[in-house]
Amino acid sequence: MSVLAVEALSKSYGGVQALDGVSFSVSAGELLALIGPNGAGKSTCFNIVNGQIRADSGRVRLNGRDVTGASPRRMALEGVGRSFQVAQVFGSMTVRENVQTALLAARHRLLGFLRPAATLLRAEAEALLEQTRMAARADEPAAALAYGDVKRLELAMALATAPRLLLMDEPTAGMGVEERLALMALVRDLARTNGLAVLFTEHSMDVVFGHADRVIVLARGRLIADGTPQQVRADPKVADIYLGRRGGAE
Ligand SMILES: Nc1ncnc2c1ncn2[C@@H]1O[C@H](COP(=O)(O)OP(=O)(O)OP(=O)(O)O)[C@@H](O)[C@H]1O
Numbered sequence: 001m002s003v004l005a006v007e008a009l010s011k012s013y014g015g016v017q018a019l020d021g022v023s024f025s026v027s028a029g030e031l032l033a034l035i036g037p038n039g040a041g042k043s044t045c046f047n048i049v050n051g052q053i054r055a056d057s058g059r060v061r062l063n064g065r066d067v068t069g070a071s072p073r074r075m076a077l078e079g080v081g082r083s084f085q086v087a088q089v090f091g092s093m094t095v096r097e098n099v100q101t102a103l104l105a106a107r108h109r110l111l112g113f114l115r116p117a118a119t120l121l122r123a124e125a126e127a128l129l130e131q132t133r134m135a136a137r138a139d140e141p142a143a144a145l146a147y148g149d150v151k152r153l154e155l156a157m158a159l160a161t162a163p164r165l166l167l168m169d170e171p172t173a174g175m176g177v178e179e180r181l182a183l184m185a186l187v188r189d190l191a192r193t194n195g196l197a198v199l200f201t202e203h204s205m206d207v208v209f210g211h212a213d214r215v216i217v218l219a220r221g222r223l224i225a226d227g228t229p230q231q232v233r234a235d236p237k238v239a240d241i242y243l244g245r246r247g248g249a250e
Helices: 042-049 072-077 095-111 118-131 147-159 177-194 205-211 229-233 236-243
Strands: 004-013 016-026 031-035 057-062 080-083 165-169 197-201 214-219 222-227
Touching: 004 042, 016 042, 016 057, 016 197, 016 214, 016 222, 031 042, 031 177, 031 205, 042 165, 042 197, 072 080, 080 147, 095 118, 095 147, 118 147, 147 177, 165 177, 177 197, 177 205, 205 229, 214 229, 214 236, 222 229, 222 236
Parallel strands: 031 197, 031 214, 080 165, 165 197
Antiparallel strands: 004 016, 004 057, 214 222
16 A cells, blocks of 8 residues: 555646646655656645645545645644755754654654653664664764764654655755765665655756656646656656756646
C-alpha cells in the first residue's frame, strides 16, 4: 500500500490554476522527486499534503486513510514530517539539544499534557544523531556547524516526529556537489532502513537523476511525466519544458 496517494488534486488562486487534476503516490522506502519549472505547482502540492492549504478538489490518502483537508497538526499525527529549504535550527543550542527540543515538541503534540523531561530524551536524540551521522558533533553549538552538517541536523530533527512520509523542500539548496550527493545518499539509506517514504523537490538535476527512485514532473499545474529517472530523462515532453521549446505545459 502507498504511504501517500493523492488523487486528482486541483487548486486555483483566483485565475491561476496552480494544480490541475494531479495524481501520484509514494511507497515506503521510496524517494520520489517532484520537479518542474518555477510556478509549476510544487509548493502548492507540498502545502496541501502537509495540511497548510486545502485543495479545491481531489483527495489525499495517508496509509490508506482519507485525510483530505486535515490540519497540519493532524497531518503530522498521521505521519507527515517536513524539512525546509532554509534550515531551522537554534544556533545557540548544541546539536543534541536541538534534537531534544524537536523530540519534546513532537511528544507535546502527540501527548498534550505529558511532557517528559529533556534528560529522558537524551538517548533518543543520540540515536537520531547516530542515524544521521552527527553523533560526533552532539556537544557542538549548532551555530558552529558547516552547512552540510546543519542539513544533517535538520534531518535528525525532522525524524524526531517518527514520520512515515518526509517532505523535503530543496534539501540540497546551497550545497556543493559532493555534499549534496552525500546528503541524498544518507536520505536514501534512512528511507530504506526505516521504510520512510520521501517526497522531495529539487532543482539540481544531478540529485534528481542520481538519487530518486522515481520522478514526477509538473508544468503549469499538470503532471506531464511519472517514471524512473531514465524514463523521465528520455521523455521529449520533459525536455521541451526544460529547454523552453514549447514554453510550458501542453
Ligand atoms: N497564495 C497565492 N496566491 C496567488 N497565486 C499563487 C499563490 N501561491 C502560488 N500561486 C501561483 O500558483 C502557481 C504555482 O505556484 P507554486 O508556488 O506552487 O509553484 P512552484 O512549482 O513551487 O514554484 P517555485 O519553483 O518557483 O517555488 C504560480 O503561478 C504561483 O504564482
